[in-house]
Amino acid sequence: MATSTDSQLTIRRPDDWHVHLRDGEVLKGVLPHTAKQFARAIVMPNLSPPVTTAAGVIAYRDRIEAAVPEGMTFTPLMTAYLTDSTNPADIAAGFADGVFVAAKLYPAHATTGSAHGVTDVANIRGVLEKMQAIGMPLLIHGEVTDHEVDIFDREAVFIERTLAPLLRDLPELKVVFEHITTSEAADFVDASGANVGATITPQHLHINRNAMLVGGIRPHAYCLPVAKREKHRLALRKAATSGSSKYFLGTDSAPHAVGAKESACGCAGIFNAPYALESYVTVFDEENALDRFEAFASENGPKFYGLPLNEERVTLERAEVAVPERIDANGTPIVPFHAGTTLGWRLA
Numbered sequence: 001m002a003t004s005t006d007s008q009l010t011i012r013r014p015d016d017w018h019v020h021l022r023d024g025e026v027l028k029g030v031l032p033h034t035a036k037q038f039a040r041a042i043v044m045p046n047l048s049p050p051v052t053t054a055a056g057v058i059a060y061r062d063r064i065e066a067a068v069p070e071g072m073t074f075t076p077l078m079t080a081y082l083t084d085s086t087n088p089a090d091i092a093a094g095f096a097d098g099v100f101v102a103a104k105l106y107p108a109h110a111t112t113g114s115a116h117g118v119t120d121v122a123n124i125r126g127v128l129e130k131m132q133a134i135g136m137p138l139l140i141h142g143e144v145t146d147h148e149v150d151i152f153d154r155e156a157v158f159i160e161r162t163l164a165p166l167l168r169d170l171p172e173l174k175v176v177f178e179h180i181t182t183s184e185a186a187d188f189v190d191a192s193g194a195n196v197g198a199t200i201t202p203q204h205l206h207i208n209r210n211a212m213l214v215g216g217i218r219p220h221a222y223c224l225p226v227a228k229r230e231k232h233r234l235a236l237r238k239a240a241t242s243g244s245s246k247y248f249l250g251t252d253s254a255p256h257a258v259g260a261k262e263s264a265c266g267c268a269g270i271f272n273a274p275y276a277l278e279s280y281v282t283v284f285d286e287e288n289a290l291d292r293f294e295a296f297a298s299e300n301g302p303k304f305y306g307l308p309l310n311e312e313r314v315t316l317e318r319a320e321v322a323v324p325e326r327i328d329a330n331g332t333p334i335v336p337f338h339a340g341t342t343l344g345w346r347l348a
């Protein structure tokens with residue numbers, strides 16, 4: 001049970017159900033921010049090249065564990081990257097062995113690191129049937145890649161063209177609709193069975209597309225799926241704070257070097273790990289839903305994945321925290337979400 005006063009909120013230690021930790025030197029620079037905030041995280045496999053095999057996942061997990069600073073506890077929950085040629089038996093074996101807890105579907109060319117993704121879900125039908133049979137979660141970047149479809153419509157069209165038919169064919173498949181950005185996605189999740197959940201990022205609760213485009217183009221507000229109109233942001237705030245167990249915390253923290261963002265063709269991704277809880281709790285406070293924060297941050301995710309709840313507690317307190325303009329991620333400068341602003345909550 002959460003305990004709260006006017007000035008603080010104590011909850012079970014949260015987990016992040018969607019994060020990009022990258023690799024190499026940057027991994028060592030960004031991981032401590034996630035480990036400070038979260039007990040566990042679902043680690044995305046979109047490295048270059050992507051992590052598609054059990055051996056690759058184990059090696060990546062070892063590199064992550066080696067990068068956890070002394071004195072911090074953090075458990076990476078690994079995922080396998082699906083391609084057109086993924087073998088159902090390999091996926092099932094990796095799941096049974098506890099190497100990965102889920103598999104990730106990136107439609108080919110939908111987002112950063114998705115070039116080796118799936119070109120048509122029909123190509124992985126056998127994998128998905130197997131996953132349904134063994135209760136293994138499928139994590140989906142839900143956007144179509146059809147050039148004819150407007151970028152702001154790609155999530156809604158994905159629901160119609162891909163996700164709804166997929167769940168009609170495989171009604172028991174456990175699906176996490178990742179980083180949802182539209183009222184259509186929230187409506188779809190609400191109307192689906194308990195086997196369909198969704199993650200919601202801090203940025204999609206805070207910003208709409210104006211944040212990216214008004215008064216100049218702001219690459220640090222650009223991620224995929226791209227932020228939508230205000231009505232969608234409001235629908236996401238309603239979903240996250242509704243008390244529905246289908247929604248859970250997934251930051252989609254996606255660090256890119258400042259130079260890769262501030263470019264004529266800037267990368268998609270927002271680095272929100274350093275102040276993620278402060279950012280989320282601000283939204284719940286503004287929505288008068290602090291009593292629902294613990295379920296969203298610390299309970300709904302593990303229940304969906306069938307994992308135990310964390311027993312540690314963390315305290316958030318009402319106090320100003322200044323977010324720096326830049327964070328040095330072990331030599332790589334990265335601009336964090338909320339850079340240069342002050343948040344009204346602090347992780348104690």
Ligand SMILES: NC(=O)N[C@@H](CC(=O)O)C(=O)O
Pocket residue numbers: 020046111112113141222223224225252254255268269270
């Ligand atoms: N969200 C993003 O804008 N970018 C992510 C990929 C993803 O989650 O789609 C990344 O890896 O940079």
Ligand SMILES: [Zn+2]
Pocket residue numbers: 111141178179224225
């Ligand atoms: Zn994505």
Ligand SMILES: [Zn+2]
Pocket residue numbers: 018019020044252253254
């Ligand atoms: Zn992501």
